[in-house]
Amino acid sequence: MHIAEGFLPPAHAIGWTVAAAPFVVHGARAVVREVRENPESTLLLGAAGAFTFVLSAIKLPSVTGSSSHPTGTGAGAILFRPPVMALLGTVVLLFQALLLAHGGLTTLGANAFSMAIVGPWAGYGAYRLTRGLGGGLLPGVFAGMAVADLATYVTTSLQLALAFPDASSGFAGAAAKFLGVFAITQIPLAIGEGLLGVLLFRVLTVNARPELERLGVLKS
Amino acid sequence: MNRRTLVTVLLVLGVVALFAVPLIAGGPAEYTGTDNQATTVILQQDPGYRPWFSSVIPPLSPSVESGLFAVQAALGGGVLGYVLGRLRGRRAVRESGSATLPGTEPQ
Known part of the structure; x- marks a missing residue:
């Protein structure tokens, strides 16, 4: 889902940056508030960030003969609600753009929008829906994590289709092409x-039951 | 093996199988990254498109790049392991504290 550096036209690059910025700022404030009000959350916040850090570093082979990476943003969204991941996900993307030449600064806004904003919110929605329908914690976690991952890549496909519509079939045709690369x-x-x-x-x-109860993930 | 351990083992095997099966059964596939494929599709959609900004660091050799990805994974894995270890240790302390009252430890 990393759109490569310079591969979004300037207007799109600026547009996505402007769109993502308020979410990231709001996320940063959510992280600061969480740490200040519940210092015991710091450990779990670290775990959520570290989980995204590991998963987004690993390229995995898929049945299609391509490789791609997971995002790991669902865990933090379920634990701390999605705004926190807007910051943590963007930090991961910035690290990769600056040190790994993966993704980029001009595409940071678009990549943050898919991986750090849409993914966590979609995953959190799937988690809440599963719980609301009577599903347990673990089925909810499975749904939330998987949907956060998929939604990120669907968003990237749509962002690219917006920027590079097909000459004959327009946005829809281009979306089908990019989804063909990413989705399956x-x-x-x-x-x-x-x-x-x-x-x-x-x-x-087992090991962080008090925190999970306080965060409302487990009933006390 | 109790049920909890069995479920853990099955989950781990499931994850490994998901990614090992395509490798074993996939034949000569090259496993190009989807990010690179997307760049190729962009250039098919708009052959005249030229990236207008290039990465702040110079292009890396593939082995240096995979090394840096390994550093990223190691940093994340290290922090995650540290947190989970601390949480587990905290539970162990709490359980041993509540199981044995002071002065009644078994001799």
């Missing part, structure tokens, strides 16, 4: 990410 490859990765999320939350429910 991403399905096994999303499932794998869902399973990893379940593993993480199984550890947390």
